[in-house]
Each structure stands twice: as C-alpha cells, then as structure tokens.
Amino acid sequence: MRRMSEEPRTSRIQRQVVQLILDRRLTAGAPLPTEAELMETLGVSRNSVREALKALQALDIVEIRHGFGTYVGKASLTPLVDGLTFRTLARHDDDTGALAEILQVREVLEEGLIRRVAATLTEAELDNLEGVVTRMESAGGTGRMGSTFPDLDREFHEALYASLGNALVPQLLGAFWTVFRRVSGARGWTDDPTPEITVRRHRDIVTALRARDVEGAQRAMAVHFRGIEARAAEESRGVG
Amino acid sequence: MRRMSEEPRTSRIQRQVVQLILDRRLTAGAPLPTEAELMETLGVSRNSVREALKALQALDIVEIRHGFGTYVGKASLTPLVDGLTFRTLARHDDDTGALAEILQVREVLEEGLIRRVAATLTEAELDNLEGVVTRMESAGGTGRMGSTFPDLDREFHEALYASLGNALVPQLLGAFWTVFRRVSGARGWTDDPTPEITVRRHRDIVTALRARDVEGAQRAMAVHFRGIEARAAEESRGVG
DNA sequence: GTTGATTTGTCCGTATGTATG
DNA sequence: ACATACATACGGACAAATCAA
Numbered sequence: 470m471r472r473m474s475e476e477p478r479t480s481r482i483q484r485q486v487v488q489l490i491l492d493r494r495l496t497a498g499a500p501l502p503t504e505a506e507l508m509e510t511l512g513v514s515r516n517s518v519r520e521a522l523k524a525l526q527a528l529d530i531v532e533i534r535h536g537f538g539t540y541v542g543k544a545s546l547t548p549l550v551d552g553l554t555f556r557t558l559a560r561h562d563d564d565t566g567a568l569a570e571i572l573q574v575r576e577v578l579e580e581g582l583i584r585r586v587a588a589t590l591t592e593a594e595l596d597n598l599e600g601v602v603t604r605m606e607s608a609g610g611t612g613r614m615g616s617t618f619p620d621l622d623r624e625f626h627e628a629l630y631a632s633l634g635n636a637l638v639p640q641l642l643g644a645f646w647t648v649f650r651r652v653s654g655a656r657g658w659t660d661d662p663t664p665e666i667t668v669r670r671h672r673d674i675v676t677a678l679r680a681r682d683v684e685g686a687q688r689a690m691a692v693h694f695r696g697i698e699a700r701a702a703e704e705s706r707g708v709g
Numbered sequence: 710m711r712r713m714s715e716e717p718r719t720s721r722i723q724r725q726v727v728q729l730i731l732d733r734r735l736t737a738g739a740p741l742p743t744e745a746e747l748m749e750t751l752g753v754s755r756n757s758v759r760e761a762l763k764a765l766q767a768l769d770i771v772e773i774r775h776g777f778g779t780y781v782g783k784a785s786l787t788p789l790v791d792g793l794t795f796r797t798l799a800r801h802d803d804d805t806g807a808l809a810e811i812l813q814v815r816e817v818l819e820e821g822l823i824r825r826v827a828a829t830l831t832e833a834e835l836d837n838l839e840g841v842v843t844r845m846e847s848a849g850g851t852g853r854m855g856s857t858f859p860d861l862d863r864e865f866h867e868a869l870y871a872s873l874g875n876a877l878v879p880q881l882l883g884a885f886w887t888v889f890r891r892v893s894g895a896r897g898w899t900d901d902p903t904p905e906i907t908v909r910r911h912r913d914i915v916t917a918l919r920a921r922d923v924e925g926a927q928r929a930m931a932v933h934f935r936g937i938e939a940r941a942a943e944e945s946r947g948v949g
Numbered sequence: 950g951t952t953g954a955t956t957t958g959t960c961c962g963t964a965t966g967t968a969t970g
Numbered sequence: 971a972c973a974t975a976c977a978t979a980c981g982g983a984c985a986a987a988t989c990a991a
Contacts, residue, residue, distance in 0.1 A: 477775070478959070479763065487795060494801050503976065514960045516756060519977085523719065523760045524767035528788055530795050535717070535977050536967030544796040548768055548788035555727060555770050556784045561734055570877040577821035578814070585817070637810040718979070743956060754980045759957085775957050776987030 478513060482521035485511055487530065490541055501531060501539040527551075546644040553648045558655060568652060568701060575645045576694040582630050582638065583674070583690050587683045589632050595679050601625045602671045605664075618664060619650060625671055658704045670696060722751055722761035727770065730781055741771060741779040767791075786884040793888040798895060808892060808941060815885045816934040822870050822878065823914070823930050827923045829872050835919050841865045842911045845904075858904060859890060865911055898944045910936060 486507070495501070502510065507518045522539060525531040532542040557567040605621045623646050627639045661667055670693040677685035726747070735741070742750065747758045762779060765771040772782040797807040845861045863886050867879045901907055910933040917925035 491798055496799070505976085516759075516961090517959065519756075520760055520763045520958095523764045527764035527767040528791055528795075530792070533977075534968085536975080537969085538976065541799075544792050544799070546789070546792065548792055549786070552768055552770070552784050552786065552788055555768075558731055559736070559781075559784070567877075570875045573873075573875055574818070574877055574881065577825070578817055581817035581821040633813075635810045635813055637807075637814055641814060745956080756981090757979065760978095773957070774988080776955080777989080778956065 478517050479520045479524065482507075482511055482513060482517055483524055486521060486525060490530075495541045497541050497543045499541045501541060503538060546640050550644045550647050550651075553644070554651050557648065557652050568649065568705075569698070571645050571648060572694070572698055572701065575642065576691070576698075578638075578642065579626070579694070580687050580690050582633070583678075583686050584683055586630055586632055587678055587681065587686050590678055591632070594628070594632055595675060598625060598628055598675050598678070599672075601628060602668060602675060605671065606668050608664075618661065622667070622671075629674075653704070656704070661700070666696065667693075718753060718757050719760045719764065722747075722753060722757055723764055725751060726761060726765060730770075735781045737781050737783045739781045741781060743778065786880050790884045790887050790891075793884070794891050797888065797892050808889065808945075809938070811885050811888060812934070812938060812941065815882065816931070818878075818882065819866070819934070820927050820930050822873070823918075823926050824923055826870055826872055827918055827921065827926050830918055831872070834868070834872055835915060838865060838868055838915050838918070839912075841868060842908060842915060845911065846908050848904075858901065862907070862911075869914075893944070896944070901940070906936065 486501070489495075490499075490501070501507075504515055504518050504522070507513075508515055511518070522531055522533060526533050526542070528548050529542040529545045532540045534540065553571060557571070560567050601621055601624050605618060605625070608617045608621060623643065626642055626646070630638050630642070670689065673689040674686060674693065677689050726741070729735075730739075730741070741747075744755055744758050744762070747753075748755050751758070762771055762773060766773050766782070768788050769782040769785050772780045774780065793811060797811070800807050841861055841864055845858060845865070848857045848861060863883065866882055866886070870878050870882070910929065913929040914926060914933065917929050
C-alpha cells in the first residue's frame with residue numbers, strides 16, 4: 470500500500486499566501502506578514518517561506534523589498550514577457566518563427582481593436598495621437614535615432630486603445646512590444662532604417678480615424694504591420 | 710562613501726542559469742546541472758541556488774523533479790494563467806470587470822483569426838470540427854453535463870486555428886480559457902444551463918466555414934461570444 | 950525486494966546588509 | 971551615531987524521492 474504523495478511544502482505555502490491575500494482582500498501595495506510571522510503562522514521553516522515568496526515574486530504576485538518588508542504585487546504581465554523572451558531566444562532552430570508568431574497575434578489584435586475604437590475616439594484623443602506622431606517625426610528627423618522613437622511608437626499604440634477602458638489590452642500589447650524589442654536588442658538589430666515611412670504609417674492611421682473611416686483605419690494598421698514584418702524578415706535574413 | 714547597491718544574488722543566479730541554457734543551446738527537457746554543481750560553478754550557497762531555481766520554476770523556464778534532477782522547462786503560458794487568475798480573483802471591487810476584459814481580448818482575437826483560417830481550412834479539418842460539435846451534442850444531451858463538455862469546447866477552438874501554424878495562438882487562447890474556467894469554478898458558477906444553444910453556435914460556425922463564408926463565420930463567432938458574455942453577466946449578477 | 954548512490958526538500962543556527970526612526 | 975526591524979546569505983545536517991544494481 471503506497472501512500473499518496475503529499476503536496477510539496479513550497480507549493481502549499483504559495484497557495485496559502487495567495488489565499489491569505491484573497492481572504493484579507495489585500496490590494497497591490499498592501500503589506501504582507503513578515504517572513505518570521507509566516508514561519509510561525511504556517512508552521513514551516515524560513516527557507517520554505519522564502520522559496521515560496523521567491524516563486525510568487527517571479528509571478529509579480531508579491532513584491533519583496535530588502536530590509537523593508539513583503540508586499541502584494543501588481544500582478545503585471547512581466548512573467549509573460551520573461552517567458553516569451555526566453556522562448557524566442559531559446560529556439561535556435563526556428564529563429565524568426567517565434568517572433569513572427571508574436572507579431573501575428575499583435576497584428577490580429579490591433580486590427581480588430583482599431584475597429585472598436587474608431588467610433589468612440591474623441592477629437593481630443595485624436596489630437597493626442599497626432600501629437601505623438603508629430604513628436605515621432607521630429608525625433609526621427611534629428612539624425613540619429615535616440616531611445617525616444619521606439620517609446621513614442623509604443624505610446625501611440627497604447628494611447629490608441631485607451632478609450633476602450635480595457636486595462637488588459639495595453640498591458641498585453643506592451644508585453645508583446647517589449648518582447649519584440651528585447652529580442653531585437655539581443656540580436657543586435659539596427660534601429661528602424663526608414664523612420665519617415667514608419668511615421669507616415671502612423672499618420673495614415675490617424676487620418677483614417679479622423680475621417681471615421683473604419684475600413685481605412687484597419688487597412689492602414691495592416692499596412693503598418695506589413696512593414697514591421699518585412700523589416701523583421703530583413704533583419705533576420707541579414708543575421709542568419 | 711556608500712557602495713552602489715549590488716544586484717541581489719538570486720536575480721543574478723537566475724540570469725546566469727538562463728544564459729547557461731541559451732549558451733549551451735539546451736531545449737525543453739534537457740538536464741541542467743545539479744544544485745551542487747551550480748553551487749560550485751557560480752560560487753554561491755545552496756539556498757541561493759534553490760531560490761533562483763524556484764523563481765525560474767514559477768516561470769516554467771526550469772522544471773524541478775524531486776530526487777531526480779533539474780531540467781529545462783517548456784516555457785508554457787502557465788505563469789500568465791496564474792497571474793490573470795490572481796488578478797481577476799483579487800479585484801473584489803470591479804468583480805466582473807477583469808473577466809470581461811479577458812473575454813473581450815479573446816473575442817477580438819478569435820474574430821480576427823477565423824477570417825484568416827476560413828480560406829485555408831481543408832475539408833478534413835472541417836470534418837474534424839464537425840465531429841467535435843457532434844460529440845458536444847451527445848455529451849450535452851445525456852442529462853448531466855460532465856467535465857467533457859467544456860473540454861470539447863476548448864478542443865473546438867484549438868482545432869479551429871491549428872492550420873495557422875502559429876503555436877502561440879492556441880496557447881494564448883487556452884490560457885484565457887483556463888483562467889475563465891478557474892474563476893468560474895472559484896465562484897461556484899453552474900455549468901452552461903443551455904448546452905443546446907452553445908452547440909448550435911458552434912455548428913453555425915462550422916456551417917459558415919464550410920460555405921467559405923468569411924463574413925458569416927466571423928458573425929457566427931461574434932454571436933457565440935455574445936452568448937458567453939451574457940452568461941457571465943448573468944452569473945455574476947446572480948452571485949453579487 | 951533490498952540496498953546504496955544521487956538529487957532535491959526541509960530545517961536550524963548564525964552573520965550580514967538594508968531601510969526607518 | 972545608534973537601535974530596531976527586516977530581508978539576504980551562508981554552512982551544515984537530515985529527510986524524502988528517484989533510479990539503478
């Protein structure tokens with residue numbers, strides 16, 4: 470007769486800590502019991518507590534501040550970023566494939582999302598978007614492309630879907646964007662060689678949105694992604 | 710004179726282990742150095758090694774088997790599932806909001822994706838989809854709904870996008886699906902009260918696809934999601 | 950089936966670094 | 971400068987799980 474294998478202590482502690490957060494209705498930033506308190510409450514050693522907290526920290530469910538305390542985390546999508554980055558970098562065989570998959574998901578998402586915001590975008594929001602494009606233009610025109618240009622690109626896509634009121638959307642898109650950029654950096658890719666064209670793609674999107682042309686906006690977004698895909702393919706060809 | 714705060718040891722070890730996997734071109738399932746070897750190679754204590762490995766395990770970048778060894782993980786999207794589940798459960802204020810956000814992302818994704826597969830789906834794949842729907846029908850018709858019905862629903866949506874050749878898509882959809890189901894379970898929601906309608910929605914999708922009616926397929930998918938949203942809203946209203 | 954070797958799981962005690970007052 | 975509270979890190983020890991002889 471073999472005893473059913475029990476759950477590992479660390480996993481159990483992880484669940485218990487999560488349950489504690491849920492039960493006490495703690496929100497992000499709220500202080501958690503100290504390691505010593507958790508040791509006593511749960512009846513386990515410090516090592517077990519620490520290993521469980523480290524795992525939860527990796528998921529951004531708890532945040533540990535050295536010499537200060539442990540707090541409820543923001544549960545951001547950084548674990549997704551880390552995982553996707555690792556996946557992409559680890560697939561040496563199917564090099565450009567993993568990035569292309571992420572790009573396709575982003576493309577499908579944004580082409581669908583832009584249809585939904587096209588009708589609800591206010592003039593003020595359109596002005597804001599146009600302002601971002603103008604800043605992209607001046608950033609790209611001043612010779613060498615600083616770190617601001619990609620950030621403005623990200624800002625554009627985030628601002629575009631702000632009116633949806635869906636907090637998950639910008640986080641997901643931001644996660645994909647960050648993975649793309651990290652992998653690009655790790656592979657030593659050059660910056661956008663034709664920023665003027667990229668700026669124009671964005672301006673086309675705003676123009677279509679201002680005209681309340683839903684189909685045109687989606688088409689402009691699709692064209693934008695064709696450019697990104699072509700560039701990614703070009704870069705990976707140049708490296709491989 | 711204050712020394713610049715150094716990077717925490719555990720974080721550094723995490724990066725080093727990841728780098729080791731990348732440098733040695735290890736793929737999922739490949740054995741990693743033992744804790745003792747890592748201790749010596751990296752010149753750190755066993756606890757530090759273990760905490761780093763626990764964090765990487767939470768990200769599914771490494772897999773630890775008790776009494777056996779440590780291996781390269783599959784880098785699945787389970788961290789995303791854990792994070793989204795926690796987020797949804799932790800937001801007591803905006804209860805149904807977090808689930809609705811996930812549902813909206815899934816909806817935008819699937820409505821866009823079905824357009825792309827509509828043209829490339831083979832007759833064999835359509836037959837397979839129809840088979841899944843038929844099994845759903847019989848599972849729902851036999852009185853009480855076992856655990857097979859939701860699984861068949863998931864199988865349908867996964868098989869639908871298999872021809873895309875994008876491995877990320879089914880994983881992402883599967884992650885959203887799992888979160889939805891876990892949260893439903895945690896809230897004690899009942900099973901689908903009208904399985905016949907759900908089955909019909911799926912059959913409508915297959916019918917449209919078989920007719921190569923792209924618009925119709927997208928519309929059928931949209932209708933399907935309207936039903937899911939309505940049910941979710943109903944359930945959360947009944948609980949709240 | 951038992952034993953032994955290997956590897957991870959858990960615990961303890963101690964010392965050190967960090968942030969706050 | 972000092973004291974307190976807390977997380978970080980180390981070394982040693984034993985328990986539990988797995989596999990192979």
